[in-house]
Amino acid sequence: xxxxxxxxxxxxxxxxxxxxxxxxxxxxxxxxxxxxxxxxxxxxxxxxxxxxxxxxxxxxxxxxxxxxxxxxxxxxxxxxxxxxxxxxxxxxxxxxxxxxxxxxxxxxxxxxxxxxxxxxxxxxxxxxxxxxxxxxxxxxxxxxxxxxxxxxxxxxxxxxxxxxxxxxxxxxxxxxxxxxxxxxxxxxxxxxxxxxxxxxxxxxxxxxxxxxxxxxxxxxxxxxxxxxxxxxxxxxxxxxxxxxxxxxxxxxxxxxxxx
Numbered sequence: 001x002x003x004x005x006x007x008x009x010x011x012x013x014x015x016x017x018x019x020x021x022x023x024x025x026x027x028x029x030x031x032x033x034x035x036x037x038x039x040x041x042x043x044x045x046x047x048x049x050x051x052x053x054x055x056x057x058x059x060x061x062x063x064x065x066x067x068x069x070x071x072x073x074x075x076x077x078x079x080x081x082x083x084x085x086x087x088x089x090x091x092x093x094x095x096x097x098x099x100x101x102x103x104x105x106x107x108x109x110x111x112x113x114x115x116x117x118x119x120x121x122x123x124x125x126x127x128x129x130x131x132x133x134x135x136x137x138x139x140x141x142x143x144x145x146x147x148x149x150x151x152x153x154x155x156x157x158x159x160x161x162x163x164x165x166x167x168x169x170x171x172x173x174x175x176x177x178x179x180x181x182x183x184x185x186x187x188x189x190x191x192x193x194x195x196x197x198x199x200x201x202x203x204x205x206x207x208x209x210x211x212x213x214x215x216x217x218x219x220x221x222x223x224x225x226x227x228x229x230x231x232x233x234x235x236x237x238x239x240x241x242x243x244x245x246x247x248x249x250x251x252x253x254x255x256x257x258x259x
Contacts, residue, residue: 001071001257003029003102004238005147005220007203007250010036011066014248015043021241022050025254028071029099031106031147035064042066057092064092065108065148071100081133084125086110093126096137101259102228103137107148112169120169123151127178131185138186138225143259145224146187149203149250154179154189157199158218170219179223187223192235192253200237203250211242220253231257 004027008014011032022030030052035042038060047054053073058064067073080094096105107130110123130146137144152175156162165171183189194200201216210216222235234256242251 001029001100001102001259002027002254003031003099003104003145003147003257004252004254005031005033005106005149005222006252007033007108007149007220007248009034009248009250011043012037012041013246015046017241017246019046019050021238021252022047022052025238025252027254029067029069029102029104030252031104032066032068033064033106033108033149034062035066036060036062037064055095055097057095059092061091063108065095065106067095067097067099067104067106069097069099072098074098075103080126080129083129083133084122086119086122094130094133101142102257103140103142103144105134105137105146105148107146107150109148109150109152111151112175115167115169115172123169124174124178127175127181131178131181134182134187135185140225141227143225143228143231143257145190145222145228145255146182147222147253149219150179150221151219152176152179152221153217153219154221158201160201160215160217170217182223186225188226188229190222190224190229190232190235190255192222192237192255194237195239202237202253204242206249220250222253222255228257231259233258
């Protein structure tokens with residue numbers, strides 16, 4: 001079974017590439033982030049033609065998550081139970097579903113913006129709510145994983161230059177402590193292998209030639225429970241999908257399971 005996570009940075013802008021990638025990669029379940037569309041605008045029919053069912057949590061702004069599956073899609077829960085609000089609403093940043101033998105969450109963790117910004121406090125509160133919300137699934141006997149854009153680099157090795165990010169979000173101790181909290185809840189970081197260079201970065205800014213210079217970050221993560229982690233046979237960052245015209249600024253993270 002092949003499961004992947006991909007921040008597409010607008011599914012409308014990325015749809016032709018995404019459909020081609022799904023066909024060529026043989027992905028069974030894809031967790032999508034940053035759809036930037038309403039639920040009604042999500043390309044359900046185009047994905048159905050490829051054999052995928054879709055579950056979507058989106059409101060048309062810069063957030064939005066989805067799970068698409070060709071091995072079943074059941075027990076869908078939209079939103080983060082007990083999650084905080086920002087600007088008076090709970091943003092569409094989480095969706096969970098059962099796909100065949102595996103339970104998955106697709107998450108788009110708040111960015112945080114700046115350490116002094118209220119969005120940073122919201123990010124930490126959101127992560128605390130996530131830890132509580134996934135505890136039951138993590139402790140269950142079936143394979144389970146939380147996949148998505150966490151907007152956190154777990155260690156200094158997960159950014160191209162730690163000095164460059166000093167004082168910024170994505171690398172602070174409170175954010176990394178929140179990831180440690182997920183590990184304490186029974187989830188392990190499933191680290192993929194890079195297809196090029198020595199570190200499996202998943203995001204490269206569009207500006208300043210960051211991708212050609214490999215000035216990236218590993219912020220798209222797969223956190224799985226023990227049954228999930230034990231079933232992993234391979235994992236990699238599909239860096240090729242970051243290349244070329246019309247690419248997202250993220251690359252898909254792909255995990256192969258032997259179930």
